[in-house]
Amino acid sequence: MTLSDIQNLVALKLGEQSLFYSPEEVIRSGINPAQRLLCLVYPLILNQRATATVGADLPFIDLRQVTDASGIIIGNRIRKVNRVMLGNVRGDAPVHNAVTDELFELRETTVAALSKRANDWMSQRGLIRHYWKWGTYWLGLYKRPITATTVTIMYDAVPAQLVGDADDPQTQDVYHRTIAEIATGLLLVKEGSPQGERGLQRIAAALALKQQGQAA
Amino acid sequence: MTVLSEQIVRIRDILQDTDTSPTNISKIVTAHQESLQQLARKDMFSQIQWVNAIALQGLYVLPDPVVTISHVLYNERVLRYVTEIGLDRKYHGWEDILGEPKYWTTEHQNPNTIRIIPVPKRTGSTIPVVPSPLIQNMVDNLVVFHTEDPSSDIGDETDVLPTLFDWDDLLVYETARMLAERETSLQNLPVAQLCNQLTNLWARYVYVPSR
Numbered sequence: 001m002t003l004s005d006i007q008n009l010v011a012l013k014l015g016e017q018s019l020f021y022s023p024e025e026v027i028r029s030g031i032n033p034a035q036r037l038l039c040l041v042y043p044l045i046l047n048q049r050a051t052a053t054v055g056a057d058l059p060f061i062d063l064r065q066v067t068d069a070s071g072i073i074i075g076n077r078i079r080k081v082n083r084v085m086l087g088n089v090r091g092d093a094p095v096h097n098a099v100t101d102e103l104f105e106l107r108e109t110t111v112a113a114l115s116k117r118a119n120d121w122m123s124q125r126g127l128i129r130h131y132w133k134w135g136t137y138w139l140g141l142y143k144r145p146i147t148a149t150t151v152t153i154m155y156d157a158v159p160a161q162l163v164g165d166a167d168d169p170q171t172q173d174v175y176h177r178t179i180a181e182i183a184t185g186l187l188l189v190k191e192g193s194p195q196g197e198r199g200l201q202r203i204a205a206a207l208a209l210k211q212q213g214q215a216a
Numbered sequence: 217m218t219v220l221s222e223q224i225v226r227i228r229d230i231l232q233d234t235d236t237s238p239t240n241i242s243k244i245v246t247a248h249q250e251s252l253q254q255l256a257r258k259d260m261f262s263q264i265q266w267v268n269a270i271a272l273q274g275l276y277v278l279p280d281p282v283v284t285i286s287h288v289l290y291n292e293r294v295l296r297y298v299t300e301i302g303l304d305r306k307y308h309g310w311e312d313i314l315g316e317p318k319y320w321t322t323e324h325q326n327p328n329t330i331r332i333i334p335v336p337k338r339t340g341s342t343i344p345v346v347p348s349p350l351i352q353n354m355v356d357n358l359v360v361f362h363t364e365d366p367s368s369d370i371g372d373e374t375d376v377l378p379t380l381f382d383w384d385d386l387l388v389y390e391t392a393r394m395l396a397e398r399e400t401s402l403q404n405l406p407v408a409q410l411c412n413q414l415t416n417l418w419a420r421y422v423y424v425p426s427r
Contacts, residue, residue: 028222029229033385040382040421059354060264079380080423111287111361115294122354123292134361135262135425136380156423158381189414190230192406200413 001176004165006031009177013184021187027162030183035159035169037182041207043080043156045171049090050074052139053150059122060132060140066153077158081139084108084131085152099147106131106141106151114142181206218384221373223248223391230392230411231402241373244395249367251390255383256365259284262425266350267358268342274311274335278328278360281368285330287361290317291340292354295332299323303333310334332358386418 001009007026014021021030039046052066064075069090086104088095094103109130114121121142128149130142139153159170169176181202188199224244227233233240255261261283267276269290278285288295298319303310315334322330340357350359366378377384393411396404 025229029226033388036381036385037418040418076380079382080425115287119294120292121294122289122359133425134264135363136423138262138264161381186414189410190232190407192404192410196406196410200410203417 001169001173002165003027003031003162003167003169006162006169006176006180006183007165009180010183010187013180014187026183026187030187031179032161033186034179034182035162035171037186037203038175038179038207039157039159039171040079045175046157046159047082048074048155048157050078050153050155051088051090051150052153053148054141054145056147057125057144058141059144060134060138063137063139063153074157075137077160078136078153078155079158080156081131081133081153082156083154084139085154086128086149087152088150089152095150097149099149100127104129108132109142111140178206218377218381219373220245220248220370220375220377223377223384223388224373226388227392227395230388230407231395231404233402244391245371245373247394248387248391249370251387251394252367252370252377252379253365254390255387256281256283256363256367259363260383260424261364261366261379263362263364264350265360265362266352266354267360268352269317269332269336269338269340269357271337271339272314272335274332275325276330276332276358277326278330278362280328281364281366282328282360283363283365285320285322285360285362288320288330288332289354289359289361290332290336291356292359295320297321298333330360382418382422386415386422389414389418 007023010026010030011018050066050068052061054061063078066075068074084106086102086106087097089103096103106128107130109132111132111134114132124143125146126143128141128143128145132140132142162169169179185199185203189196224241227244295317296319298321300321300323307313310333313334314337317332317334317336319333320330325331338356341353344351345353369375370377389411393408393415396408396411
């Protein structure tokens with residue numbers, strides 16, 4: 001389904017009240033937050049990979065600068081880094097790390113653990129065997145690379161905003177009606193009681209939340 | 217990571233607020249800053265800050281948005297956090313010692329002020345190093361790992377929130393709750409309660425990075 005299809009479905013669910021629920025509102029306050037909530041509750045729906053090249057001697061990178069294969073910045077949609085691999089394993093033909101000729105899964109560590117390990121961890125250059133995260137946006141490599149190094153980042157993604165009528169959600173088709181149902185629930189909230197409460201029940205049901213009582 | 221104006225429109229959608237006057241927008245922005253600060257106080261927004269180290273200067277005032285300082289590096293080496301009692305036991309007149317910094321403390325300092333012990337003898341370079349995520353050289357300078365309060369940078373509708381979309385969604389519902397609860401003629405407690413439930417729903421699943 002395209003954005004336009006989902007929008008029409010939401011309009012039908014809301015009784016086609018285009019005056020009370022404008023088409024723009026349906027997208028910004030309904031469909032886009034709905035697809036994000038779906039992927040937030042079920043991160044496996046949208047797991048992705050991206051590659052980043054870390055320049056020589058750079059200790060960390062800003063994930064907000066990471067781009068996809070088309071050069072579009074995806075960094076602000078990297079919700080959680082799950083794995084980091086040395087080399088490029090995004091496509092069908094893995095590209096080994098140029099320096100060590102290997103595909104190597106880096107182990108996660110933390111700034112606190114590195115600080116306990118060695119006072120000079122930040123200045124150490126050499127073989128990269130670990131990665132560390134600082135908050136949502138900073139991804140560091142330990143040790144600092146001697147030459148430019150490509151890593152593949154596997155992450156839970158925030159779905160891209162839907163803007164144009166022909167835009168397709170990044171999630172599988174099977175979830176598009178769920179997105180419409182959650183969007184309807186979110187839009188109903190402004191009506192207060194009892195419609196808004198029914199809206200939350202619809203969200204809980206669409207997400208098949210086990211603890212529906214808390215959201216309903 | 218959305219423009220503030222988009223979030224304001226979403227908040228107004230929920231509140232069915234058609235008032236676009238600057239006064240009303242300003243009220244929404246102020247409430248939104250309050251919501252953002254709630255998250256900032258919980259150390260949700262991590263940041264890395266470069267600070268120029270100056271010879272013979274032990275006190276460094278960090279920017280206002282800094283909330284909690286976790287780690288400090290000097291010249292790419294870890295400085296250990298120390299209490300003043302600990303320093304008193306170890307050194308006599310430690311405030312006056314010059315040398316290679318080994319410790320940092322915030323005890324009995326003004327907010328957002330750190331003291332480096334011993335006081336550095338060298339001034340670090342301020343010449344930009346590009347490419348570098350910090351743009352500046354870490355050699356002979358300080359690098360501070362901390363959390364920040366992004367709300368101080370959010371005041372204009374064109375400002376972009378440096379947060380993930382997940383946080384933006386949560387903030388929209390939290391601010392809508394706050395505004396719907398206010399003792400005004402526009403008070404709408406049922407909507408406030410529903411927004412509160414949505415905030416809780418988002419908060420239950422949103423990813424909180426480890427530090």
